[in-house]
Amino acid sequence: MQTQPSTPSNWLRNYYFTRAIFSVAWVTAAILFNAQSSFVVLLLVIYPAWDALANLVDARVNGGLKANPSQGFNVVVSTITTIAVILAVSNSMYAVLAVFGVWAIFSGLLQLNTGLKRWRSYGAQWPMILSGAQSALAGGFMISQSIGTVVPTILEIAPYAAFGAFYFLLAAIWLVVTVYRKAEA
Secondary structure, three states: OOOEEEOOHHHHHHHHHHHHHHHHHHHEEEEEEOOOOOHHHHHHHHHHHHHHHHHHHHHOOOOOOOOOOHHHHHHHHHHHHHHHHHHHHHHHHHHHHHHHHHHHHHHHHHHHHHHHHHHHHHHOOOHHHHHHHHHHHHHHHEEEEEOOOOOOOOOOOOHHHHHHHHHHHHHHHHHHHHHHHHHOO
8 A cells, every 4th residue: 555645735734634623622622611610721721822833833844934934923922822811811701702802813814824825835725814814803703702791701712713623624625625636637
């Protein structure tokens, strides 16, 4: 049995599948354990920390942080967000939701930029571009909810993560289809 060589396209496909799986697992845990405050705190901290790590690894595999400045900046933004979530959790869920909202705006715009840059090399980046744009819009919505009267929970953040999972999965599948089409041509 012949194995397929590792290519940048294969890396990206596997990266997107991994991001989708993580997000699905995170959403599932958020739904199942939303009443367990210590687990909710852990989930809230893990999400931006995972994003920082994932962007760091992806940037390094694709030429390093200097070659991928939007991802390098995303690593910094997600790391700062992780720290801000740790600080905000002791304050209130309003503060946590506001932090997630600001993060969603910045990380969405950076993801959109990365998708546009990768379009030339890989194609099949429209799900990442849409995801970045939707993330920025969702961030604004989270900020508006954070100043509302209803006390937010992790379930206000779960749809954001679920849409992320959807877009990562769609991008991975689209890359598979693109490679298949090129092979058949």
